[in-house]
Each structure stands twice: as C-alpha cells, then as structure tokens.
Amino acid sequence: xxxxxxxxxxxxxxxxxxxxxxxxxxxxxxxxxxxxxxxxxxxxxxxxxxxxxxxxxxxxxxxxxxxxxxxxxxxxxxxxxxxxxxxxxxxxxxxxxxxxxxxxxxxxxxxxxxxxxxxxxxxxxxxxxxxxxxxxxxxxxxxxxxxxxxxxxxxxxxxxxxxxxxxxxxxxxxxxxxxxxxxxxxxxxxxxxxxxxxxxxxxxxxxxxxxxxxxxxxxxxxxxxxxxxxxxxxxxxxxxxxxxxxxxxxxxxxxxxxxxxxxxxxxxxxxxxxxxxxxxxxxxxxxxxxxxxxxxxxxxxxxxxxxxxxxxxxxxxxxxxxxxxxxxxxxxxxxxxxxxxxxxxxxxx
Amino acid sequence: xxxxxxxxxxxxxxxxxxxxxxxxxxxxxxxxxxxxxxxxxxxxxxxxxxxxxxxxxxxxxxxxxxxxxxxxxxxxxxxxxxxxxxxxxxxxxxxxxxxxxxxxxxxxxxxxxxxxxxxxxxxxxxxxxxxxxxxxxxxxxxxxx
Numbered sequence: 001x002x003x004x005x006x007x008x009x010x011x012x013x014x015x016x017x018x019x020x021x022x023x024x025x026x027x028x029x030x031x032x033x034x035x036x037x038x039x040x041x042x043x044x045x046x047x048x049x050x051x052x053x054x055x056x057x058x059x060x061x062x063x064x065x066x067x068x069x070x071x072x073x074x075x076x077x078x079x080x081x082x083x084x085x086x087x088x089x090x091x092x093x094x095x096x097x098x099x100x101x102x103x104x105x106x107x108x109x110x111x112x113x114x115x116x117x118x119x120x121x122x123x124x125x126x127x128x129x130x131x132x133x134x135x136x137x138x139x140x141x142x143x144x145x146x147x148x149x150x151x152x153x154x155x156x157x158x159x160x161x162x163x164x165x166x167x168x169x170x171x172x173x174x175x176x177x178x179x180x181x182x183x184x185x186x187x188x189x190x191x192x193x194x195x196x197x198x199x200x201x202x203x204x205x206x207x208x209x210x211x212x213x214x215x216x217x218x219x220x221x222x223x224x225x226x227x228x229x230x231x232x233x234x235x236x237x238x239x240x241x242x243x244x245x246x247x248x249x250x251x252x253x254x255x256x257x258x259x260x261x262x263x264x265x266x267x268x269x270x271x272x273x274x275x276x277x278x279x280x281x282x283x284x285x286x287x288x289x290x291x292x293x294x295x296x297x298x299x300x301x302x303x304x305x306x307x308x309x310x311x312x313x314x315x316x317x318x319x320x321x322x323x324x325x326x327x328x329x330x331x332x333x334x335x336x337x338x339x340x341x342x343x344x345x346x347x348x349x
Numbered sequence: 350x351x352x353x354x355x356x357x358x359x360x361x362x363x364x365x366x367x368x369x370x371x372x373x374x375x376x377x378x379x380x381x382x383x384x385x386x387x388x389x390x391x392x393x394x395x396x397x398x399x400x401x402x403x404x405x406x407x408x409x410x411x412x413x414x415x416x417x418x419x420x421x422x423x424x425x426x427x428x429x430x431x432x433x434x435x436x437x438x439x440x441x442x443x444x445x446x447x448x449x450x451x452x453x454x455x456x457x458x459x460x461x462x463x464x465x466x467x468x469x470x471x472x473x474x475x476x477x478x479x480x481x482x483x484x485x486x487x488x489x490x491x492x493x494x
Binding site (some may be wrong): 034037040041044060064065068075077081084085088089091092097100101104107109111114115118119120123124126127130131134135137138139142143145146148151152153154155156157158159160161164165167168169171172175176181183296297298299300301302303307309310314315318319322326329330332333334335336337339340341 | 354355357358359360361364365366367368369370371372374375376377378379380381383384385387388391394395398399401402403404405406408410411412413414415418419420421422423424426428429430431433435438439440441442443446449457458459460461462463466480
C-alpha cells in the first residue's frame, strides 16, 4: 500500500528521489546531526552537530512555509514548531537527565503554543498544568531520588546510535513524503471554492465581482485563470469529454454574462471535481447542526477558538463512558504506584 | 484552515514522534527513555489537534484529553517501577537488566563502555585521640567573670 502510494508514477526509486528530494534532504541532515550529537566515547564537539541540526531545521521550515501565505499564523507556527523540535533534539542528546527533563518541559510548552494556534485553548491550559506542572516535576523528583555517583554508562553512552537514528530518519522521511503527496497545496480546494462562488451568483454584478468584467477587458486578455486551471486539472481526459465541454461553457457564458447557464455549468464542473477532493485527503465533511444551543460539530476548518463549552458537551455526552473509564484508570494507577513504590521499610530490614 | 497548513502540523507531529523513537532506542537511562515515550505522545497530540481543527470535529481534542490522562497514569506507574529498579541495583542503566533477555540471545555490549572504578574500601574513622584542643578565648573570659 505504501509503496503503491510512493511509487505511483511507475518510475521506481529514482523517480521517488527526484520527486521528494526537497523532503528527503532535511531528513538526511537531521539524521547526521542526531548521530553526531548522541553521547558516546569520542564525540565530536557539539558545535558540528548543532550547526547541522540548525541547517536541517531551517531547510525543513523553508520546505513547509514555501507554499503558504506569509501571515502572522505562519510565523508563529514556524517559531513554535522550531522551538519544539530544537528542544526535542536537546532532550534526547543531553547526557544530564535534569537538563533532559527541562528540555522536555520546553517541548511541552512549545506544543501548547501549537495547540493555541489550532483553536484548542482548553487543551493548552490543561497540558501546561498537567504536563509541564505535574509530570515534569515528578520526573525531576525521581531524578533527584535516584542519584547515581559519578559519570555513568547510562548517561554517557548510547546504544546503537547509528541504527536508531537511521530508523527515525526513515520513519520521518516516509511519513513526510506521503503527507506531502497527499496534501499538496493546491488547488482542488481553491478551485472548488471559486466554483462554489460562481454557482451561487445571483446577477451580472456578482459575476463581474467573482470572475471579472468581460466587457472592460481587451479581447486578447479574455482568459479566465479559473478555466485555465480547470483545464490543467482535467488534462488527462479525452478532448471530447463532457466535463471539458462544461469548462468551455463557463468561459462562453461568462463572456456573454449569461447568469443562468453559467451557474448550471459551474455546478456541473463542481460535481465532477468533488470526488477529486476526497482522493486528495480531505476526509469529507461532518454536517453541522445549526439548531443546537452548544454546537459540537462545525464546518471543516471553521472551528471557533472559544470552544470550551463545546468540548465539555462532547466530553459528557458522546464520550461519557470513556470519561468514567479514565477516572477508574487514574484511581487504579494511583493505588498501583503506591503499592509498587511504597516498599522502602521492607527493603531496609 | 487550508490543507497546506495541515501538512505543517502533521510534519511537526511526525518529527516529534521520530525524535522520541530515536531517544527511546538509543538512550540507556530509564528516565530519559520514559521522557522520550512522552514526547512521542506529544507528537500524536499535535496530529489529533490539527485534524480536529481541519475537520471541525472536537473528537480529536477530546482524544488528546484522554491521552493526557493516560500519560499521567503511565508516568506515575513508570516512575514507581524506575524507583524500585533503582533500589535493587543502584543504577538507572537499563543494561544491568540484560539477564531478562531470551536465553539464546547474546548480551549487547555498547562501544566505549566505561569501566567500573575500583573504589577504596571505606573504613570508619575515629576522631584521633591526643592533646586537648585549646579552649576558645571568649568562653575563658566568661568563665573568669
């Protein structure tokens, strides 16, 4: 299945590398950096690995931000994710466990920033309190309780750093290239949005607003970008296919400002394009329920930031039994921890 | 939210997961291994929250809440186990538990392993007997008065 997705072009491994080199390069750089940074007997100065890791981070950020609009959200996303990844690298390469635990707290805080960007303020607060507040502190307590004397093998040496970094690199490269291929920025979503707009026009003024005014344009410029993109998208169809006729009809009716026929052909093309969207990885949509007082389902991509009430409702209606089970699990874990760790007096005897 | 944005979040989640995987496989300190496992959970949480936003469905955020609850339980139990193991062997190194491997498996030896230092035996020291220490001046004055 994976090989089917990756090698769909029938070009084999070489085609895969040519298509995805922009994704594979940061992965490979990151692999070398992690391998160099792992604690071992004769480690190179941390500067080399650090420089390589920074390079991989910048390159990866460039690959991700390349297709995005330059906005505040993009900058915040790049900042938080860069911080999270840098702290993560520090966590797994530190030889001092206390520093590793503090780096993990940094990872959690940066991930909370990402949560905030994704309209999850309640999760952000809960994660900061539980993870950065409780779990990391517990880790620090245990590190203090379990003090070892002098430099130890556990901290100064690592097991199979080459193979492990390679495994991580291969995992990341395969996931990234599939995600990259699935969510290629583009086009079906924006085309669909424009077509929906065209199909909803009411009068000639709307048409002029959405597609431009055919009368003010020079005859040589009368090319609709929408039509060109649609033709490019359906290029694999035979030239006398019905969809191509509909696309041509859009241009024709637009030039004549024929509203009714324009709507009809835009709707026809939209219906043809809709299945392509599903193949592109948007998993269809949940239908929203507008009549509910506290709605729990929203339009895709339209999740409001103030959704704490909605989370509460979902949690205590749809997921009531899992909540009870989680409560039981916490109780059992508490008892278990006491039973396992509370044997100090027996050991001393 | 456009699919281009979603790609970024999915990739960050994958990077955190891969880093956690590498840390769990390479490190020999039990506490850092558990921290790496927690980092893998963070990567999964980023994925779920991004999908919740992308699809407008709160199920993803609720699932992250359950992940946090399970992670808290896991941390409590795992740290209790780590403490118990530490009390047995006085070290956090996982390599000292290699006798738990399969009977036909060779023990793993990492390159450049530090040799255990020979510590000089620690005898109890008594305070040396001898001359009486000189009394402090101020107490002398007080006693004369």
